[in-house]
Amino acid sequence: MAVFNITHSNLSTFILMGIPGLETAHVWISIPFSMFYIIGLLGNFTVLFVVYKEQTLHKPMYLLICMLALTDIATPTFVMPNALCIFWFNLKGITVGGCLTQMFFLHTVSVMHSAVLVTMAFDRYVAICNPLRYTIVLTNTRIAKLGLLGLIRAVLFIMPLPLLLSQQPFCANHIIPYTQCEHMAVVKMVCGDITVNRTYGLVLFFVVNMSDLTLVALSYGLIMRAILRLSSKKAHQKALNTCTVHICVMLMYYTPGLFSNLTNRFSQSIAPYIHIILADLYLLIPPMLNPIIYGVKSKDLRDKVGKYICRK
Template sequence: MTVFNITHSNPSTFILMGIPGLEAAHVLISIPFSMFYIIGLLGNFTVLFVVGKERTLHNPMYLLLCMLALTDIATTTFVLPNALCIFLFNLKGITMSGCLTQMFFLHTFSLMHSAILVTMAFDRYVAICKPLRYSIILNNTQIAKLGLVGLIRAVLFILPLVLLLCRQPFCANHIIPHTQCEYSSVVKMSCGDITVNRIYSLVLFFVVNISDMTLIALSYGLIIKAVLRLSSKKANQKALNTCTAHICVMLTYYTPSLFSNLTNRFGQGIAPYIHIILADLYLLIPPMLNPIIYGVKSKELREKVGKYICRK
């Protein structure tokens, strides 16, 4: 209990409280969280294994899917094991450096995830609107370069956020009412002037989300325009089917992401545990659903997965 009474400007340890108000249900909450995490890991590792093994899947579309799987695995792994330690073993302490490291990687991979979704939308645009030039515009090397650009962009955007927070003095109350070191929760513990921090995080949120969603909407707007020009209904259906999985994945990511961020920033009347559960589910649900969506919608991937399952 002495850890709660330490008073100094730069505490070496933070306390993650889990889900305040639902402490009695922590063990029960850990069950669905663990299931989501395990299903997500199995699904994403299956995608990585099958695409890696099958040379016929070594193309830009499936390379992007592997990149998406890697970001999903990394994001959930940086959060859930620590959350389960809180729920099951009451291990709530985390060092300041550990907290900032978790925050950096969590938000970096989140931005990387968004960049991959933009690239996937561009991939579908080229495949449908410029099919004869597809292999020239997009190949595995180009996709790898775009992935690297997305990673560099994420690091350059998130690093200042963490560095600005490192310079802040922290008050005696170093208790984080959350399961993770989410930026908005950690910054509230500062007893210094956080005006610059708040402005930068708000601008970052709107610039990244609005620009990425605008590019995705533009890509699919051009795709729909091109599809409507096709005279054959069969060609229409085939073109739209190639986009369905991507649209579902984007909806499962951006819808809870926007809802979670907006309620956290502007939903002051909402109970705190609702914010925390939404933030956790936003990190757990998309990684679990993405492999399922692609497994259902991609006949080629489904057949390859089925081949390995039947062989076992």
């Protein structure tokens, strides 16, 4: 994993502590964490398999659900195997290059996940506010291009984070009190001037997260206005049901993400282990719940999954 060239560091490894203060409970903590991870993998792989096999689900909305499932598989996978090694075997060492590589992929997938949610909001906006043009505006090809654009955006925005850190001298104390190489945790290991690193991280947070959240809020604001103008109560209810699942998924992603990010940057009164547990749950809970929410709320997807389960 050592992709980034470390030129100024005297030591070659970091020590990931897991959850400091709760070391004696690591094995017990690993039980729900591993369960959440396994359930998330099973759910998201099931969604991918069913959509791939069923031609009737080869539509823009389900293509977006598949993109979301891929990010939900990747996000905890970049963290949990290493975290479980810490919890079970006390294997805490990670090379500096490996740490920066983990940080790059973890944050890249997070930005990509946010881009998928924005595209989903746009998809629902067109479907409800301009339904007659839906099949023209949103085709499978256009959704795939938007997904590729989101990935390119994520790589371009995140790449400077590890590159800037790889040029910095790290202190002799290479202890990271986390289960993963989160950007702010690695920045604290730097002995040199970190003004540029902190500034870029903060700008990135507002430019990417806040702009995406603003676009999502704008889309659903317009959607709600269109729904309230519907004269038919049945159409009103159908439109609300269509949006509910997407709103739940977005709230579940953005709310804990914003809380964790802001408290990690600006709050010193919260115990460190609370920060760490929140960060880990933020990586585990949404990927586990997303396929369940879509399976319950999307009748087509629910029926197809049920067909394969009954067949087994």
